[in-house]
Amino acid sequence: xxxxxKHIAVIGGGxxxxxxxxxxxxxxxxxxxxxxxxxxxxxxxxxxNGAFLSPASIIPMSMxxxxxxxxxxxxxxxxxxxxxxxxxxxxxxxxxxxxQSGHSLGKVRRTASVLRELVGDSPLRxxxxxxSCGHPERxxxxxxIYAYPDxxxxxxxxxxxxxxxxxxxxxxxxxxxxxxxxxxxxxxSYAFAAFVEAGGHCTDPGAYxxxxxxxxxxxxxxxxxxxxxxxAFADRRLKAVLTDTGTIACDAAxxxxxIHSRVLAKRAGDRxxxxxxxxxxxxxxxxxxxxxxxxxxxxxxxxNVMTTGGLRASGQVELASTDAGPDWRRADILCEHLLRTxxxxxxGKADVRISRWYGHRPSTPDGLPVISRxxxxxxxxxxxxxxxxxLSAGPITAELVTSLITxxxxxxxxxxxxxxxxx
Numbered sequence: 457x458x459x460x461x462k463h464i465a466v467i468g469g470g471x472x473x474x475x476x477x478x479x480x481x482x483x484x485x486x487x488x489x490x491x492x493x494x495x496x497x498x499x500x501x502x503x504x505n506g507a508f509l510s511p512a513s514i515i516p517m518s519m520x521x522x523x524x525x526x527x528x529x530x531x532x533x534x535x536x537x538x539x540x541x542x543x544x545x546x547x548x549x550x551x552x553x554x555x556q557s558g559h560s561l562g563k564v565r566r567t568a569s570v571l572r573e574l575v576g577d578s579p580l581r582x583x584x585x586x587x588s589c590g591h592p593e594r595x596x597x598x599x600x601i602y603a604y605p606d607x608x609x610x611x612x613x614x615x616x617x618x619x620x621x622x623x624x625x626x627x628x629x630x631x632x633x634x635x636x637x638x639x640x641x642x643x644x645s646y647a648f649a650a651f652v653e654a655g656g657h658c659t660d661p662g663a664y665x666x667x668x669x670x671x672x673x674x675x676x677x678x679x680x681x682x683x684x685x686x687x688a689f690a691d692r693r694l695k696a697v698l699t700d701t702g703t704i705a706c707d708a709a710x711x712x713x714x715i716h717s718r719v720l721a722k723r724a725g726d727r728x729x730x731x732x733x734x735x736x737x738x739x740x741x742x743x744x745x746x747x748x749x750x751x752x753x754x755x756x757x758x759x760n761v762m763t764t765g766g767l768r769a770s771g772q773v774e775l776a777s778t779d780a781g782p783d784w785r786r787a788d789i790l791c792e793h794l795l796r797t798x799x800x801x802x803x804g805k806a807d808v809r810i811s812r813w814y815g816h817r818p819s820t821p822d823g824l825p826v827i828s829r830x831x832x833x834x835x836x837x838x839x840x841x842x843x844x845x846x847l848s849a850g851p852i853t854a855e856l857v858t859s860l861i862t863x864x865x866x867x868x869x870x871x872x873x874x875x876x877x878x879x
Contacts, residue, residue: 461485462707464861465697467684467720469495471502471661471847472839473712474668475585475854480710481675483858488704489672490697492683496666501714503662504737504813505847506759506770508750509579510600510655512625513845514571515616516823517733517773518558526551534789536757540776547775550731553821565619567823570872571845572623574825578848579656585851586664589671594664600655601639601751602627603646609754610648617650627652641745641798646753657750660764661847680704684713686723687836694835708835708861715778715816717826717840725832726875730841732778732816736786737770738794739763741809745800756793765811767801769794773817782814819843820878827856827873837861838875 461484466477469491477489493499517537532538539547558564579597586594604610610617620627630638632647658664673679682699687709689695697704711720718730743766750761758771769790774783791810795801820826820841830836837860842849852867859866 462861463488463705465490465684465704465706465709467697467709467711468713468717469493469665469669469679470500470712470714471665471850472842472853473710474665474672475850476710476712476839476857477677478668478672478675479854479858480861481672481677483862483864485861487672487677488706489669489677489679490682490684490699490704491679492681492700494666495669495679496662496664498662498813500665501735501815501817502665502847504735504770504815505661506737507658507661507761507763507768507847508600508655508752508759509582509595509657509848510652511576511578512600512602512620512627512652512655513575513848514568514623514625515619516558516564516567516571517843518554518821518823519564519615520559520561522558523555526555536771537773538775540774540780543776543780546777547731550729550821551775553729557822565622568619568623570824573868574849574852575845576624578852579654581851582656582658585668589667591664591667594659594667595656596659597656598749599651599653600657601635601749602650602652602754603635603642603751604648604754605645607648610650613754625652626654639748639751641747641800642751643797643799655750657761658847659762663764684720687832689833692833694833708837710837710839710857710861712839714840715818717818717838721826721830721838721840721875724830724836726830726838726878728826728838728841728875728878729821730818731775733819733843734774734776734814735770735817736772736774736782736790736812736814737768738787738790739765739768739811740794740801741766741811743767743801743808744803745798751797753793753797756790756797758790758793760794760797767794778816784812787812787814817843817846822877825849825853825873826875827853827870828875829860830875
């Protein structure tokens with residue numbers, strides 16, 4: 457006998473919420489997606505990310521020896537990671553957990569192996585998802601170039617690449633001539649690269665999220681412009697989600713609200729140390745050069761990719777309070793890196809426009825997202841805290857969420873993502 461479908465409220469219309477809403481609908485559930493902004497809009501981290509879909513994105517931010525670099529991060533406003541002094545006291549508990557999570561090789565190895573489960577087949581999953589939404593062109597699987605000045609610089613990143621190899625990531629090494637044949641726009645100072653052939657990218661992350669939500673609506677998902685504020689429980693069973701526009705009666709809920717998930721998680725019984733790794737991007741419309749494939753230059757640590765809007769450079773990590781205003785010098789740094797990396801940009805075009813964006817990567821100190829049932833009720837499922845891999849991990853997170861709600865066997869053990877690990 458088939459059980460009646462549950463009514464699921466999915467809170468958040470970014471990539472994780474959009475994928476979860478569609479997956480739950482396809483699993484036969486009745487779904488309402490709650491999002492205060494426009495799905496795919498600039499308010500979401502998924503709008504502004506680097507667009508990479510990389511099986512190599514398994515290296516946590518916190519690595520052995522990181523603690524020695526923290527003073528430098530405080531003193532260098534132009535580095536790839538910076539911490540605003542006046543927010544340091546509030547951030548200190550998170551930073552201590554962050555440093556501790558990567559203090560040993562054993563811990564980093566465990567984190568990398570878990571992240572592999574989330575991103576290992578992300579290009580294939582996204583290609584299938586985009587095709588099912590009627591937009592196969594949104595996902596490209598042309599590989600990803602990790603460019604270095606020379607082999608010595610590549611070998612200086614040896615630990616990261618050893619961890620990748622241990623977890624099944626493969627790549628092809630490119631000498632200078634092979635690299636510049638593959639990507640002629642690169643400056644001659646780059647003479648070595650690792651080419652991850654299984655990698656892919658999204659041509660427009662914001663549009664892609666909107667297209668997933670549009671497909672979800674076609675498949676029966678209701679979309680409401682509302683901000684979730686709290687939950688109503690009775691005997692540990694969820695009765696409703698309370699929003700700024702009213703009460704939504706439901707049988708289960710998914711918290712996928714990005715950086716805003718921390719407050720909702722607390723309402724559901726879990727104190728999760730979630731902070732914003734504030735990221736920036738710049739996008740040059742009608743640039744003088746066109747990249748054949750996405751590139752990550754080792755010196756800038758930024759994702760360079762052609763989107764429908766132009767040439768995007770995305771990166772930087774700025775730790776500060778969520779409500780602090782942007783520091784647009786971070787975006788200027790990305791522009792400067794672009795000009796150094798691709799000399800052909802210097803000639804420019806008269807009609808080039810530069811757009812800037814910043815947003816909030818929702819990040820836990822141990823580098824793993826929270827994907828689990830809540831402490832207050834099994835009816836509330838967490839799905840947030842993906843940091844730098846939100847786009848890549850959207851489809852597999854949706855599969856985990858669906859298994860937690862429907863009781864179907866998960867694709868792999870979700871225990872490492874439990875919110876209880878922070879108690």
